[in-house]
Amino acid sequence: MLALERVGKTYPNGVHALLRAISGLDTPSQGRVLLDGEPVMAPHEKIGVIFQEPRLLPWLSVAGNVGFGLEDRPKTERHARVAEALARVGLSEKAGGWPRELSGGQAQRVAIARALVPRPQVLLLDEPFSALDAFTRVDLQDHLLDLWTDLRPTLILVTHDVDEAIVLADRIMVMRPRPGRIFEEIEADLPRPRDRQSAAFDHVKRRVLAALDRSLARPVRVDDSETKTSAGAALWW
Amino acid sequence: MSVVQMSVAVEQTQTNQKQQPNLWSRLARPALGLLVPLALACGWELAVRAGLSNGRLVPPPSRIYVEFAELARSGELLRHVIATLLRVAVGFGLGTAVGTVLGAIAGYSSLLRRLLDPSLQGLRAVPSIAWIPLFILWLGIFETSKVALIAVGVFFPIYLGVMGAVLSVDRKIVEVGRAFRLTGFAMVRRILLPAVLPAYVIALRSGLGLGWMFVIAAEFMGASEGLGYLLIDGQQLGKPAEIVAAILAFAVLGKITDWIVAVIAVPFLRWEDRFSAHAGEG
Incomplete structure (x- = not known):
């Protein structure tokens, strides 16, 4: 259970500040982050982070990077868990290779494995797929969901990609800029696996886009009025 | 004949083509660098033999070789080489230890950097040879002052x-x-140390190069043995062959010690995504 108590921090971008505060990398200027009732003051063993870039350590092999958070475990356990994680992201044959030999998508997969191997309760993802091409992005979204089903950590994902938010998230928070505040929350309780082409998907997307327009105080360009009634929603479902 | 077989055949010829230039480059490319000095040496040898010059001030390779062999045979060369090597080793070790510790401290803590760096940069602006008189006064004319100069x-x-x-x-x-909760020593060992290693190796190699430079200056300020002494001795007795022999010994030793540092570093830097690693193949 992760709770946020009026977390505030002056930062150019509110949402990154929020994520960094939750991760414990930055301390919020006011408010607290609570994990199971305990305040998070510094990086926490139950909170994993995936950055926008893979940030692999170039001097460690791919397997060494995946096992980076397991240094204190016995060697055999470490090897087993690293091998398993690499198999799950489909990079077993790259285990002995160097990070420089990986493509962008492969490197980010290794970063995901590295964050998941210590079995965090909360996984923070800061625009993890924004630097990748469209095909790799969709591929990695599915990969992330596949890995998530094992341990089901709480995922907190920052994204500027509406489709990505709807594919991955159950609750979508739309944030307003300057000052960064949570503006609106949208439930996306679609059945999994989610079909990016379905009408229900499209319906949620319209709601998110309309909320984004409203958050920027722009005239609402996407018409979501018809779906606001339960009759309308039933129609869409 | 199927398509699969054909493609296999194509791959094989490609690997064959790849191996040949590799073999060629491994043997012939370093040899290419020897071409110019060898041609110059042979040219000068022929010129002296032909009587175009008496080769008294610029000795031909054969005379240098004789001098070198004589120094080596009598054990003189070994004695001087060991003396010089010892000075470089101790001076390099001292300079490296102090430089590493102070460099790491100044890099890690901005307070200590503001405190130390201006003074050290000021001292750096002093040509190191300028310290010689002071070091002689403080540390005497023997080994200590020489080692101190090299260490500086x-x-x-x-x-x-x-x-x-x-x-x-x-x-x-x-x-x-x-994010993985590394602090203090663990952060240094697992993140900072490997991250600075490539630059550290370069610093070690340039430091070693300067060590060899300063050992000559140190031995010029009065020594009874060492390659620098050999240089002065050759000058005072008018033996250019001895000077050239000492210079050759310097070149060989400098190259070998630099090579040793580079070779020791190789296994630690295998991960580097270097331009030369890829460019060297092509």
Whole structure:
């Protein structure tokens, strides 16, 4: 259970500040982050982070990077868990290779494995797929969901990609800029696996886009009025 | 004949083509660098033999070889080489130790950097040879002052290299360490040390180069043995062949010690995504 108590921090971008505060990398200027009732003051063993870039350590092999958070475990356990994680992201044959030999998508997969191997309760993802091409992005979204089903950590994902938010998230928070505040929350309780082409998907997307327009105080360009009634929603479902 | 077989055949010829230039480059390319000095040496030897010059001030290779062989046979060369090597080793070790520690401290703590760096940069602006009179007064004319001079020469490139390397460690990589809750020594060992290693090796090599430079200056200020002594001895007795032999010994030793540092570093730097690693193949 992760709770946020009026977390505030002056930062150019509110949402990154929020994520960094939750991760414990930055301390919020006011408010607290609570994990199971305990305040998070510094990086926490139950909170994993995936950055926008893979940030692999170039001097460690791919397997060494995946096992980076397991240094204190016995060697055999470490090897087993690293091998398993690499198999799950489909990079077993790259285990002995160097990070420089990986493509962008492969490197980010290794970063995901590295964050998941210590079995965090909360996984923070800061625009993890924004630097990748469209095909790799969709591929990695599915990969992330596949890995998530094992341990089901709480995922907190920052994204500027509406489709990505709807594919991955159950609750979508739309944030307003300057000052960064949570503006609106949208439930996306679609059945999994989610079909990016379905009408229900499209319906949620319209709601998110309309909320984004409203958050920027722009005239609402996407018409979501018809779906606001339960009759309308039933129609869409 | 199927398509599969054909493609296999194509692959094989490609690997064959690849191996040949590799073999060629491994043997012939280093040899290419020897072409110019060998041609010059042979040219001068022929010129002296033909009587175009008496070769008294610029001895031909054969005379240098004789001098070199004589020095080696009598054990003189070994004695001088060991004396010089010892001075470089101790001076390099001292300069490296102090330079590494101060460089790391100045890179790690901005307070200590503001405190130390201006003074050290000021001292760096002093040509190191200028210290010789002071060192002789303080430390005497024997080994201590010589080693101190070499250590000063070695210190600055290593101090600067380590400080610069620590300062330029990628914040994003450090953040990965923080996200995995590394602090203090664990952060240094698992993130900072490997991150600064490539720059440290370069600093060590330039420090070693300066160490060899300063050992000559140190031995010029009065020594009874060492390659620098051999140089002065050759000058005073008018034996250019001895001077050239000592210079050759310097060249060989400098190259070998630099090579040793580079070779020791190789297994630690295998991960580097170097331009030369790829360019060297083509």
